[in-house]
Amino acid sequence: MTDSPEDRLTRQFAFLTEADRLKTVLRGTTITDGARRENSGEHSWHLALYALALAGEAPEGVSIDRVIRMLLIHDLVEIDVGDVPIHSQGGQAHGSAAIQAAEAAAAARIFGLLPEDQGAPLLALWHEFEANESPDAVFAKSLDRVQPVLQNIAAGGGTWTEYQVTWPQLEARVGVKIARGLPRVWDWVRARARPFFD
Amino acid sequence: MTDSPEDRLTRQFAFLTEADRLKTVLRGTTITDGARRENSGEHSWHLALYALALAGEAPEGVSIDRVIRMLLIHDLVEIDVGDVPIHSQGGQAHGSAAIQAAEAAAAARIFGLLPEDQGAPLLALWHEFEANESPDAVFAKSLDRVQPVLQNIAAGGGTWTEYQVTWPQLEARVGVKIARGLPRVWDWVRARARPFFD
Numbered sequence: 001m002t003d004s005p006e007d008r009l010t011r012q013f014a015f016l017t018e019a020d021r022l023k024t025v026l027r028g029t030t031i032t033d034g035a036r037r038e039n040s041g042e043h044s045w046h047l048a049l050y051a052l053a054l055a056g057e058a059p060e061g062v063s064i065d066r067v068i069r070m071l072l073i074h075d076l077v078e079i080d081v082g083d084v085p086i087h088s089q090g091g092q093a094h095g096s097a098a099i100q101a102a103e104a105a106a107a108a109r110i111f112g113l114l115p116e117d118q119g120a121p122l123l124a125l126w127h128e129f130e131a132n133e134s135p136d137a138v139f140a141k142s143l144d145r146v147q148p149v150l151q152n153i154a155a156g157g158g159t160w161t162e163y164q165v166t167w168p169q170l171e172a173r174v175g176v177k178i179a180r181g182l183p184r185v186w187d188w189v190r191a192r193a194r195p196f197f198d
Numbered sequence: 199m200t201d202s203p204e205d206r207l208t209r210q211f212a213f214l215t216e217a218d219r220l221k222t223v224l225r226g227t228t229i230t231d232g233a234r235r236e237n238s239g240e241h242s243w244h245l246a247l248y249a250l251a252l253a254g255e256a257p258e259g260v261s262i263d264r265v266i267r268m269l270l271i272h273d274l275v276e277i278d279v280g281d282v283p284i285h286s287q288g289g290q291a292h293g294s295a296a297i298q299a300a301e302a303a304a305a306a307r308i309f310g311l312l313p314e315d316q317g318a319p320l321l322a323l324w325h326e327f328e329a330n331e332s333p334d335a336v337f338a339k340s341l342d343r344v345q346p347v348l349q350n351i352a353a354g355g356g357t358w359t360e361y362q363v364t365w366p367q368l369e370a371r372v373g374v375k376i377a378r379g380l381p382r383v384w385d386w387v388r389a390r391a392r393p394f395f396d
Binding site: 005006008009010012013015016017019020021023024031032033035038039041042044045046048049050052053054056065068069072073114118122147150151154184185188 | 203204206207208210211213214215217218219221222229230231233236237239240242243244246247248250251252254263266267270271312316320345348349352382383386
């Protein structure tokens with residue numbers, strides 16, 4: 001709180017330079033041309049665009065600008081923990097207690113690089129996203145779930161084959177969660193994803 | 199305007215899938231580990247984080263949420279036109295009339311994929327960014343100019359050598375523009391960039 005203006009800039013740039021590392025974390029999904037894995041930095045950008053384009057699907061009371069901020073920071077913990085694909089290890093790894101604890105420690109470290117008055121609210125915003133209870137978080141999480149499905153559709157099935165995903169698994173691991181925040185979107189996506197599992 | 203809800207989703211997803219292509223547009227700057235060129239999708243994400251972290255440097259009246267939206271969409275035209283590095287062709291290519299016209303056509307095409315009531319305001323926001331006159335646009339443009347300098351500092355000089363950039367060129371092409379929207383930031387960055395040109 002008592003940082004000099006120059007100290008504040010030094011901390012802000014330390015955070016921004018550290019954030020750059022998210023561009024080297026690779027996800028389970030490819031970019032739509034199928035040529036390479038998507039990284040979590042560009043994924044976060046794409047999700048923020050999803051929030052903009054699908055703003056009309058948000059329930060009354062959701063703040064799209066707040067959702068965008070959430071999505072911009074939601075994956076920074078992967079700098080320390082890596083991405084855990086939802087279909088990896090038979091769908092068991094994602095959201096385990098060990099990974100949740102590691103992600104919470106990563107969030108404290110990374111947002112702690114910023115001046116305290118900036119890092120603390122961003123850390124709280126990250127925890128809100130993870131808790132998936134507030135309307136903003138539910139909407140943001142649903143976008144995070146639907147984007148990889150669209151990527152796989154655009155890439156002609158993408159990495160579903162590699163992870164040997166079945167249709168019931170996709171419905172259970174992904175569809176239910178998308179439908180929670182984006183019911184009409186899941187109807188649209190479902191009809192276009194289903195044929196890849198025939 | 200009379201699109202059905204399903205037609206709207208179809209257009210929104212056409213836009214979002216097209217936007218994915220920005221992840222394949224490579225810039226003149228590397229990521230901070232120097233291992234590869236940065237793409238314009240992850241760059242746009244990084245800039246939105248810059249807006250969040252450096253919000254305190256914005257003059258009174260700037261809307262950070264609006265700046266973030268601007269930065270999220272500012273490079274989409276590169277899907278059609280490609281990135282034009284500021285130091286390429288001796289600093290002459292960037293901002294030429296031919297490129298400006300091509301970018302405006304690209305903006306009309308890409309934002310035109312969305313339903314009209316969403317595409318038109320985003321197109322206007324893109325033009326506002328390009329005009330670099332409103333306080334939001336000046337702040338956003340300054341962030342767009344300062345991030346590559348930080349990337350090059352972090353990468354030990356980065357691509358300045360490759361483009362044979364001199365210190366007076368960096369001051370003229372980049373420093374003046376950063377100083378316009380982020381005077382205190384330019385002081386901080388200048389002191390850390392200068393040694394690479396000794």
